[in-house]
Amino acid sequence: MSWFSRKINLTLVDDATGSVFVSSMMPPGELPDSFRINTTLHLGDDDWSVVQAEPETKAEFTKSGKLVLRLRKVETVSPKSLSFTQLDITERFDDNQRLGVDDWITTQPLNATIENPKASGLPQCDDDSEEVYRIASTLSELRESIPIPNDGVYCPICHIANVDLGKLRTPCPKCGRGLLKFGWT
Ligand SMILES: [Zn+2]
Numbered sequence: 001m002s003w004f005s006r007k008i009n010l011t012l013v014d015d016a017t018g019s020v021f022v023s024s025m026m027p028p029g030e031l032p033d034s035f036r037i038n039t040t041l042h043l044g045d046d047d048w049s050v051v052q053a054e055p056e057t058k059a060e061f062t063k064s065g066k067l068v069l070r071l072r073k074v075e076t077v078s079p080k081s082l083s084f085t086q087l088d089i090t091e092r093f094d095d096n097q098r099l100g101v102d103d104w105i106t107t108q109p110l111n112a113t114i115e116n117p118k119a120s121g122l123p124q125c126d127d128d129s130e131e132v133y134r135i136a137s138t139l140s141e142l143r144e145s146i147p148i149p150n151d152g153v154y155c156p157i158c159h160i161a162n163v164d165l166g167k168l169r170t171p172c173p174k175c176g177r178g179l180l181k182f183g184w185t
Helices: 058-064 128-142
Strands: 008-013 020-026 040-043 046-055 065-075 152-155 158-161 178-182
Touching: 058 065, 128 178
Parallel strands: 008 065
Antiparallel strands: 008 020, 040 046, 046 065, 152 158, 152 178
């Protein structure tokens, strides 16, 4: 039997916990030629991205008969399952990349786009602005406790956002309320 047809002893390690969750024999033909580029595997109902492969190429693991992959679960975030830390979003994910510190962009209130916003901790569409701001401020405190790269600021009442986190809790240029922490993605 040639070593080309030999099965590979595949071990999948959950990178978050370090535990082995799959150990099985697999024909090399079903595995990618190389893990040097970002690879995502679909297992069960979840997508997993390969953070480390040992060894990295099919030539190597075909020869050694062993492949260990460290995987990280790809969290798919839907607006419904997301635990909200802000009331508004921008239209596109990369909106912040073309903005300077003096540029303001219009944001969209999330509660207009989802059913039963109250169940997700969002204000009702008809809540008054004091109530909206109170909820937004509480959510922002939560977000302020976590360092998140590229966060900016927004006003949940005027629906404007800015990339400069240095403006956090300084007065909104339109209404004077303290600006709150805002994530762009
Ligand atoms: Zn404002």
